[in-house]
Amino acid sequence: MIAQLRIFVPEPLSDAVVDCSTGELGVAEVSRQRGASVLPPGDVIHVLVARESVEALVEKLHALNVQEQGSISVSMPELVLSDRADKATADAPGEGADAVIWDEVSRQTGEDSRLTWSYLAFLILATQLAAIGIVTDSTIAIVGAMAVGPEFGPLAALAVALVQRQWTLGRRAAIALGVGFPVAMLAAAFTAWLSVPLGLFPADVLDRGSAADFIYHPGPYSLIVAVLAGIAGMLSVISRRSAALIGVFISVTTVPAAGFVAVALVLGEYEKAAGSAIQLALNLVGIVAAAVAVLVFYRLVTKRLPDAAALRLKRKAMRAKR
Structure with missing residues:
Protein backbone atom coordinates (compact mmCIF):
# COMPACT_ATOMS: atom_id res chain seq x y z
CA MET A 1 0.00 0.00 0.00
CA ILE A 2 1.52 3.29 -1.16
CA ALA A 3 0.98 6.79 0.20
CA GLN A 4 1.83 10.14 -1.34
CA LEU A 5 3.09 13.07 0.70
CA ARG A 6 2.84 16.61 -0.65
CA ILE A 7 5.05 18.95 1.31
CA PHE A 8 5.12 22.76 1.05
CA VAL A 9 8.29 24.19 2.60
CA PRO A 10 10.24 27.45 2.61
CA GLU A 11 13.39 27.26 0.49
CA PRO A 12 15.79 27.13 3.50
CA LEU A 13 14.08 23.93 4.71
CA SER A 14 13.84 22.29 1.31
CA ASP A 15 17.21 20.51 1.27
CA ALA A 16 16.67 19.13 4.79
CA VAL A 17 13.25 17.73 3.82
CA VAL A 18 14.68 16.12 0.67
CA ASP A 19 17.56 14.55 2.63
CA CYS A 20 15.14 13.36 5.29
CA SER A 21 12.81 11.82 2.71
CA THR A 22 15.43 10.11 0.54
CA GLY A 23 17.03 8.49 3.58
CA GLU A 24 13.83 6.96 4.93
CA LEU A 25 13.20 3.23 4.59
CA GLY A 26 10.20 2.58 2.34
CA VAL A 27 10.50 5.71 0.20
CA ALA A 28 10.15 4.95 -3.52
CA GLU A 29 10.32 8.38 -5.18
CA VAL A 30 11.10 11.98 -4.24
CA SER A 31 10.55 14.94 -6.53
CA ARG A 32 11.01 18.68 -5.92
CA GLN A 33 9.56 21.69 -7.71
CA ARG A 34 11.68 24.70 -6.81
CA GLY A 35 9.75 27.92 -6.29
CA ALA A 36 6.44 26.23 -7.10
CA SER A 37 4.79 27.38 -3.86
CA VAL A 38 3.46 30.93 -3.90
CA LEU A 39 1.96 30.99 -0.40
CA PRO A 40 4.05 30.29 1.55
CA PRO A 41 6.88 31.08 -0.86
CA GLY A 42 9.12 28.07 -1.31
CA ASP A 43 9.32 24.60 -2.82
CA VAL A 44 6.83 21.76 -3.28
CA ILE A 45 8.13 18.26 -2.60
CA HIS A 46 6.31 15.05 -3.52
CA VAL A 47 7.21 11.79 -1.81
CA LEU A 48 5.94 8.34 -2.77
CA VAL A 49 6.32 6.12 0.28
CA ALA A 50 4.99 2.84 1.66
CA ARG A 51 2.08 3.50 4.02
CA GLU A 52 3.84 1.62 6.82
CA SER A 53 6.72 4.14 6.65
CA VAL A 54 4.57 7.27 6.64
CA GLU A 55 4.47 7.68 10.43
CA ALA A 56 8.27 7.54 10.80
CA LEU A 57 8.75 10.06 7.98
CA VAL A 58 6.08 12.42 9.33
CA GLU A 59 7.73 12.33 12.77
CA LYS A 60 11.01 13.47 11.20
CA LEU A 61 9.21 16.22 9.29
CA HIS A 62 7.61 17.36 12.54
CA ALA A 63 11.07 17.53 14.09
CA LEU A 64 12.02 19.96 11.29
CA ASN A 65 8.92 22.06 12.14
CA VAL A 66 7.64 21.68 8.59
CA GLN A 67 4.03 21.90 9.75
CA GLU A 68 4.71 25.31 11.33
CA GLN A 69 6.42 26.90 8.34
CA GLY A 70 4.60 25.02 5.58
CA SER A 71 2.29 22.03 5.35
CA ILE A 72 2.20 18.24 4.97
CA SER A 73 -0.67 16.46 3.23
CA VAL A 74 -1.02 12.69 2.95
CA SER A 75 -3.16 10.91 0.36
CA MET A 76 -3.61 7.29 -0.70
CA PRO A 77 -3.55 6.80 -4.50
CA GLU A 78 -5.92 4.08 -5.64
CA LEU A 79 -3.45 2.67 -8.16
CA VAL A 80 0.33 3.00 -8.45
CA LEU A 81 2.17 1.00 -11.11
CA SER A 82 5.84 1.06 -10.20
CA ASP A 83 8.48 -1.57 -9.53
CA ARG A 84 10.24 0.90 -7.24
CA ALA A 85 7.04 1.36 -5.25
CA ASP A 86 6.59 -2.41 -4.98
CA LYS A 87 10.16 -2.80 -3.74
CA ALA A 88 9.75 0.04 -1.24
CA THR A 89 6.60 -1.60 0.12
CA ALA A 90 8.43 -4.92 0.45
CA ASP A 91 11.37 -3.29 2.28
CA ALA A 92 9.18 -1.28 4.66
CA PRO A 93 8.47 -2.81 8.07
CA GLY A 94 5.05 -4.33 8.71
CA GLU A 95 1.94 -4.21 6.55
CA GLY A 96 0.24 -1.13 5.13
CA ALA A 97 -3.20 -2.18 6.39
CA ASP A 98 -1.83 -2.37 9.94
CA ALA A 99 0.12 0.90 9.83
CA VAL A 100 -0.95 3.67 12.20
CA ILE A 101 -0.57 7.26 11.06
CA TRP A 102 -1.17 9.00 14.36
CA ASP A 103 -1.89 12.42 12.87
CA LYS A 303 8.13 1.03 17.53
CA ARG A 304 9.81 -2.36 17.18
CA LEU A 305 9.13 -2.93 13.48
CA PRO A 306 11.58 -0.32 12.05
CA ASP A 307 14.50 -1.75 14.07
CA ALA A 308 13.67 -5.28 12.93
CA ALA A 309 13.39 -4.15 9.31
CA ALA A 310 16.69 -2.28 9.44
CA LEU A 311 18.41 -5.34 10.89
CA ARG A 312 16.90 -7.52 8.17
CA LEU A 313 18.17 -5.21 5.41
CA LYS A 314 21.60 -5.00 7.03
CA ARG A 315 21.91 -8.79 7.06
CA LYS A 316 20.72 -8.92 3.47
CA ALA A 317 23.38 -6.40 2.42
CA MET A 318 26.09 -8.35 4.25
CA ARG A 319 25.08 -11.56 2.47
CA ALA A 320 25.15 -9.74 -0.88
CA LYS A 321 28.74 -8.59 -0.21
CA ARG A 322 29.83 -12.15 0.42
Whole structure:
Protein backbone atom coordinates (compact mmCIF):
# COMPACT_ATOMS: atom_id res chain seq x y z
CA MET A 1 0.00 0.00 0.00
CA ILE A 2 1.52 3.29 -1.16
CA ALA A 3 0.98 6.79 0.20
CA GLN A 4 1.83 10.14 -1.34
CA LEU A 5 3.09 13.07 0.70
CA ARG A 6 2.84 16.61 -0.65
CA ILE A 7 5.05 18.95 1.31
CA PHE A 8 5.12 22.76 1.05
CA VAL A 9 8.29 24.19 2.60
CA PRO A 10 10.24 27.45 2.61
CA GLU A 11 13.39 27.26 0.49
CA PRO A 12 15.79 27.13 3.50
CA LEU A 13 14.08 23.93 4.71
CA SER A 14 13.84 22.29 1.31
CA ASP A 15 17.21 20.51 1.27
CA ALA A 16 16.67 19.13 4.79
CA VAL A 17 13.25 17.73 3.82
CA VAL A 18 14.68 16.12 0.67
CA ASP A 19 17.56 14.55 2.63
CA CYS A 20 15.14 13.36 5.29
CA SER A 21 12.81 11.82 2.71
CA THR A 22 15.43 10.11 0.54
CA GLY A 23 17.03 8.49 3.58
CA GLU A 24 13.83 6.96 4.93
CA LEU A 25 13.20 3.23 4.59
CA GLY A 26 10.20 2.58 2.34
CA VAL A 27 10.50 5.71 0.20
CA ALA A 28 10.15 4.95 -3.52
CA GLU A 29 10.32 8.38 -5.18
CA VAL A 30 11.10 11.98 -4.24
CA SER A 31 10.55 14.94 -6.53
CA ARG A 32 11.01 18.68 -5.92
CA GLN A 33 9.56 21.69 -7.71
CA ARG A 34 11.68 24.70 -6.81
CA GLY A 35 9.75 27.92 -6.29
CA ALA A 36 6.44 26.23 -7.10
CA SER A 37 4.79 27.38 -3.86
CA VAL A 38 3.46 30.93 -3.90
CA LEU A 39 1.96 30.99 -0.40
CA PRO A 40 4.05 30.29 1.55
CA PRO A 41 6.88 31.08 -0.86
CA GLY A 42 9.12 28.07 -1.31
CA ASP A 43 9.32 24.60 -2.82
CA VAL A 44 6.83 21.76 -3.28
CA ILE A 45 8.13 18.26 -2.60
CA HIS A 46 6.31 15.05 -3.52
CA VAL A 47 7.21 11.79 -1.81
CA LEU A 48 5.94 8.34 -2.77
CA VAL A 49 6.32 6.12 0.28
CA ALA A 50 4.99 2.84 1.66
CA ARG A 51 2.08 3.50 4.02
CA GLU A 52 3.84 1.62 6.82
CA SER A 53 6.72 4.14 6.65
CA VAL A 54 4.57 7.27 6.64
CA GLU A 55 4.47 7.68 10.43
CA ALA A 56 8.27 7.54 10.80
CA LEU A 57 8.75 10.06 7.98
CA VAL A 58 6.08 12.42 9.33
CA GLU A 59 7.73 12.33 12.77
CA LYS A 60 11.01 13.47 11.20
CA LEU A 61 9.21 16.22 9.29
CA HIS A 62 7.61 17.36 12.54
CA ALA A 63 11.07 17.53 14.09
CA LEU A 64 12.02 19.96 11.29
CA ASN A 65 8.92 22.06 12.14
CA VAL A 66 7.64 21.68 8.59
CA GLN A 67 4.03 21.90 9.75
CA GLU A 68 4.71 25.31 11.33
CA GLN A 69 6.42 26.90 8.34
CA GLY A 70 4.60 25.02 5.58
CA SER A 71 2.29 22.03 5.35
CA ILE A 72 2.20 18.24 4.97
CA SER A 73 -0.67 16.46 3.23
CA VAL A 74 -1.02 12.69 2.95
CA SER A 75 -3.16 10.91 0.36
CA MET A 76 -3.61 7.29 -0.70
CA PRO A 77 -3.55 6.80 -4.50
CA GLU A 78 -5.92 4.08 -5.64
CA LEU A 79 -3.45 2.67 -8.16
CA VAL A 80 0.33 3.00 -8.45
CA LEU A 81 2.17 1.00 -11.11
CA SER A 82 5.84 1.06 -10.20
CA ASP A 83 8.48 -1.57 -9.53
CA ARG A 84 10.24 0.90 -7.24
CA ALA A 85 7.04 1.36 -5.25
CA ASP A 86 6.59 -2.41 -4.98
CA LYS A 87 10.16 -2.80 -3.74
CA ALA A 88 9.75 0.04 -1.24
CA THR A 89 6.60 -1.60 0.12
CA ALA A 90 8.43 -4.92 0.45
CA ASP A 91 11.37 -3.29 2.28
CA ALA A 92 9.18 -1.28 4.66
CA PRO A 93 8.47 -2.81 8.07
CA GLY A 94 5.05 -4.33 8.71
CA GLU A 95 1.94 -4.21 6.55
CA GLY A 96 0.24 -1.13 5.13
CA ALA A 97 -3.20 -2.18 6.39
CA ASP A 98 -1.83 -2.37 9.94
CA ALA A 99 0.12 0.90 9.83
CA VAL A 100 -0.95 3.67 12.20
CA ILE A 101 -0.57 7.26 11.06
CA TRP A 102 -1.17 9.00 14.36
CA ASP A 103 -1.89 12.42 12.87
CA GLU A 104 -4.51 10.83 10.61
CA VAL A 105 -6.17 9.01 13.52
CA SER A 106 -6.14 12.17 15.66
CA ARG A 107 -7.66 14.29 12.91
CA GLN A 108 -10.29 11.72 12.01
CA THR A 109 -11.45 11.13 15.56
CA GLY A 110 -11.15 14.83 16.34
CA GLU A 111 -13.57 15.74 13.56
CA ASP A 112 -16.08 13.17 14.85
CA SER A 113 -15.86 14.33 18.47
CA ARG A 114 -17.02 17.92 18.21
CA LEU A 115 -20.22 19.02 19.93
CA THR A 116 -22.00 20.24 16.81
CA TRP A 117 -25.67 20.70 16.01
CA SER A 118 -25.56 17.72 13.66
CA TYR A 119 -23.99 15.53 16.37
CA LEU A 120 -26.69 16.55 18.86
CA ALA A 121 -29.41 16.04 16.28
CA PHE A 122 -28.26 12.50 15.46
CA LEU A 123 -27.91 11.59 19.14
CA ILE A 124 -31.36 12.99 19.98
CA LEU A 125 -32.94 11.21 17.01
CA ALA A 126 -31.21 7.94 17.94
CA THR A 127 -32.37 8.18 21.56
CA GLN A 128 -35.92 8.96 20.43
CA LEU A 129 -35.87 5.91 18.17
CA ALA A 130 -34.61 3.79 21.05
CA ALA A 131 -37.36 5.08 23.35
CA ILE A 132 -40.01 4.33 20.72
CA GLY A 133 -38.58 0.85 20.23
CA ILE A 134 -38.71 0.26 23.99
CA VAL A 135 -42.35 1.31 24.49
CA THR A 136 -43.54 -0.42 21.30
CA ASP A 137 -41.41 -3.54 21.85
CA SER A 138 -39.86 -3.01 18.41
CA THR A 139 -36.45 -4.63 18.03
CA ILE A 140 -36.10 -3.04 14.59
CA ALA A 141 -36.44 0.47 16.04
CA ILE A 142 -33.87 -0.31 18.75
CA VAL A 143 -31.38 -1.64 16.21
CA GLY A 144 -32.05 1.42 14.04
CA ALA A 145 -31.25 3.63 17.01
CA MET A 146 -27.94 1.84 17.48
CA ALA A 147 -27.02 2.45 13.85
CA VAL A 148 -27.98 6.15 13.93
CA GLY A 149 -26.13 6.97 17.16
CA PRO A 150 -22.92 9.02 16.61
CA GLU A 151 -21.38 8.33 20.01
CA PHE A 152 -18.45 6.19 18.83
CA GLY A 153 -16.66 9.25 17.43
CA PRO A 154 -16.16 10.96 20.81
CA LEU A 155 -15.39 7.61 22.48
CA ALA A 156 -12.63 6.90 19.93
CA ALA A 157 -11.32 10.46 20.32
CA LEU A 158 -11.20 10.02 24.09
CA ALA A 159 -9.11 6.87 23.65
CA VAL A 160 -6.71 8.63 21.29
CA ALA A 161 -6.44 11.56 23.70
CA LEU A 162 -5.53 9.25 26.60
CA VAL A 163 -2.85 7.42 24.60
CA GLN A 164 -1.42 10.48 22.85
CA ARG A 165 -1.92 12.81 25.84
CA GLN A 166 -3.82 15.24 23.67
CA TRP A 167 -5.83 16.83 26.46
CA THR A 168 -7.58 19.36 24.23
CA LEU A 169 -8.97 16.50 22.12
CA GLY A 170 -9.94 14.61 25.27
CA ARG A 171 -11.73 17.61 26.74
CA ARG A 172 -13.64 18.16 23.50
CA ALA A 173 -14.70 14.50 23.38
CA ALA A 174 -15.73 14.52 27.05
CA ILE A 175 -17.87 17.62 26.46
CA ALA A 176 -19.54 15.99 23.45
CA LEU A 177 -20.43 12.95 25.57
CA GLY A 178 -21.19 14.85 28.78
CA VAL A 179 -23.53 17.29 27.06
CA GLY A 180 -24.88 15.11 24.26
CA PHE A 181 -26.23 12.20 26.32
CA PRO A 182 -28.02 14.30 28.98
CA VAL A 183 -29.62 16.51 26.31
CA ALA A 184 -30.75 13.47 24.29
CA MET A 185 -32.10 11.77 27.42
CA LEU A 186 -33.98 14.91 28.49
CA ALA A 187 -35.56 15.12 25.03
CA ALA A 188 -36.59 11.46 25.21
CA ALA A 189 -37.98 11.94 28.73
CA PHE A 190 -39.99 14.95 27.59
CA THR A 191 -41.58 13.10 24.69
CA ALA A 192 -42.32 10.11 26.95
CA TRP A 193 -43.93 12.47 29.49
CA LEU A 194 -46.15 13.90 26.76
CA SER A 195 -46.99 10.49 25.33
CA VAL A 196 -48.47 8.94 28.48
CA PRO A 197 -51.47 11.33 28.87
CA LEU A 198 -52.01 11.16 25.12
CA GLY A 199 -52.47 7.42 25.44
CA LEU A 200 -49.67 6.55 23.03
CA PHE A 201 -48.50 3.85 25.43
CA PRO A 202 -49.69 2.62 28.86
CA ALA A 203 -47.94 3.67 32.05
CA ASP A 204 -47.14 0.04 32.89
CA VAL A 205 -45.47 -0.68 29.53
CA LEU A 206 -42.12 -1.55 31.17
CA ASP A 207 -43.77 -4.13 33.44
CA ARG A 208 -44.75 -6.24 30.47
CA GLY A 209 -42.07 -8.64 29.27
CA SER A 210 -40.43 -7.35 26.12
CA ALA A 211 -37.44 -7.76 23.85
CA ALA A 212 -35.85 -4.71 25.53
CA ASP A 213 -35.54 -6.33 28.97
CA PHE A 214 -31.83 -7.01 28.37
CA ILE A 215 -31.13 -3.29 28.43
CA TYR A 216 -31.71 -2.90 32.17
CA HIS A 217 -30.13 -6.24 33.06
CA PRO A 218 -26.37 -5.54 32.79
CA GLY A 219 -24.06 -8.51 33.21
CA PRO A 220 -20.60 -9.81 32.30
CA TYR A 221 -21.54 -10.03 28.63
CA SER A 222 -22.48 -6.34 28.61
CA LEU A 223 -18.85 -5.49 29.30
CA ILE A 224 -17.52 -8.24 27.02
CA VAL A 225 -19.59 -7.03 24.07
CA ALA A 226 -18.50 -3.44 24.73
CA VAL A 227 -14.84 -4.47 24.79
CA LEU A 228 -15.16 -6.43 21.55
CA ALA A 229 -16.98 -3.50 19.93
CA GLY A 230 -14.28 -1.08 21.10
CA ILE A 231 -11.56 -3.28 19.59
CA ALA A 232 -13.42 -3.63 16.29
CA GLY A 233 -14.21 0.07 16.16
CA MET A 234 -10.64 1.22 16.73
CA LEU A 235 -9.29 -1.33 14.26
CA SER A 236 -11.71 0.00 11.65
CA VAL A 237 -10.48 3.55 12.29
CA ILE A 238 -6.82 2.52 12.04
CA SER A 239 -7.29 0.43 8.90
CA ARG A 240 -9.71 2.92 7.35
CA ARG A 241 -12.44 0.30 6.98
CA SER A 242 -15.48 2.39 7.80
CA ALA A 243 -17.93 -0.35 6.81
CA ALA A 244 -16.97 -2.28 9.94
CA LEU A 245 -18.22 0.59 12.11
CA ILE A 246 -21.83 -0.28 11.28
CA GLY A 247 -21.35 -3.60 13.04
CA VAL A 248 -19.87 -1.75 16.01
CA PHE A 249 -22.85 0.61 16.20
CA ILE A 250 -25.44 -2.16 16.30
CA SER A 251 -23.58 -4.33 18.81
CA VAL A 252 -23.53 -1.98 21.79
CA THR A 253 -26.43 -0.68 23.85
CA THR A 254 -25.27 2.85 24.63
CA VAL A 255 -28.13 4.70 22.94
CA PRO A 256 -30.84 2.12 23.87
CA ALA A 257 -29.67 2.30 27.50
CA ALA A 258 -29.88 6.09 27.46
CA GLY A 259 -33.39 5.91 26.00
CA PHE A 260 -34.45 3.32 28.57
CA VAL A 261 -33.18 5.50 31.45
CA ALA A 262 -35.29 8.42 30.17
CA VAL A 263 -38.47 6.36 29.78
CA ALA A 264 -38.03 4.50 33.07
CA LEU A 265 -37.53 7.71 35.06
CA VAL A 266 -40.69 9.24 33.59
CA LEU A 267 -42.69 6.10 34.48
CA GLY A 268 -41.24 5.91 37.99
CA GLU A 269 -39.35 2.66 37.33
CA TYR A 270 -36.26 3.78 39.23
CA GLU A 271 -34.72 0.33 39.67
CA LYS A 272 -34.88 -0.32 35.94
CA ALA A 273 -33.53 3.16 35.28
CA ALA A 274 -30.56 2.39 37.53
CA GLY A 275 -29.93 -0.89 35.72
CA SER A 276 -30.00 0.90 32.36
CA ALA A 277 -27.64 3.59 33.67
CA ILE A 278 -25.18 0.87 34.72
CA GLN A 279 -25.55 -0.70 31.27
CA LEU A 280 -24.73 2.66 29.68
CA ALA A 281 -21.68 3.17 31.92
CA LEU A 282 -20.38 -0.36 31.24
CA ASN A 283 -20.64 0.19 27.49
CA LEU A 284 -18.90 3.57 27.57
CA VAL A 285 -16.07 2.39 29.82
CA GLY A 286 -15.63 -0.91 27.96
CA ILE A 287 -15.41 0.76 24.54
CA VAL A 288 -12.87 3.38 25.65
CA ALA A 289 -10.73 0.87 27.58
CA ALA A 290 -10.61 -1.54 24.63
CA ALA A 291 -9.79 1.25 22.18
CA VAL A 292 -6.95 2.44 24.44
CA ALA A 293 -5.59 -1.12 24.63
CA VAL A 294 -5.60 -1.41 20.82
CA LEU A 295 -3.75 1.89 20.40
CA VAL A 296 -1.16 1.00 23.05
CA PHE A 297 -0.58 -2.38 21.40
CA TYR A 298 -0.08 -0.76 17.98
CA ARG A 299 2.27 1.81 19.44
CA LEU A 300 4.47 -0.88 20.99
CA VAL A 301 4.48 -2.99 17.82
CA THR A 302 5.18 -0.13 15.43
CA LYS A 303 8.13 1.03 17.53
CA ARG A 304 9.81 -2.36 17.18
CA LEU A 305 9.13 -2.93 13.48
CA PRO A 306 11.58 -0.32 12.05
CA ASP A 307 14.50 -1.75 14.07
CA ALA A 308 13.67 -5.28 12.93
CA ALA A 309 13.39 -4.15 9.31
CA ALA A 310 16.69 -2.28 9.44
CA LEU A 311 18.41 -5.34 10.89
CA ARG A 312 16.90 -7.52 8.17
CA LEU A 313 18.17 -5.21 5.41
CA LYS A 314 21.60 -5.00 7.03
CA ARG A 315 21.91 -8.79 7.06
CA LYS A 316 20.72 -8.92 3.47
CA ALA A 317 23.38 -6.40 2.42
CA MET A 318 26.09 -8.35 4.25
CA ARG A 319 25.08 -11.56 2.47
CA ALA A 320 25.15 -9.74 -0.88
CA LYS A 321 28.74 -8.59 -0.21
CA ARG A 322 29.83 -12.15 0.42
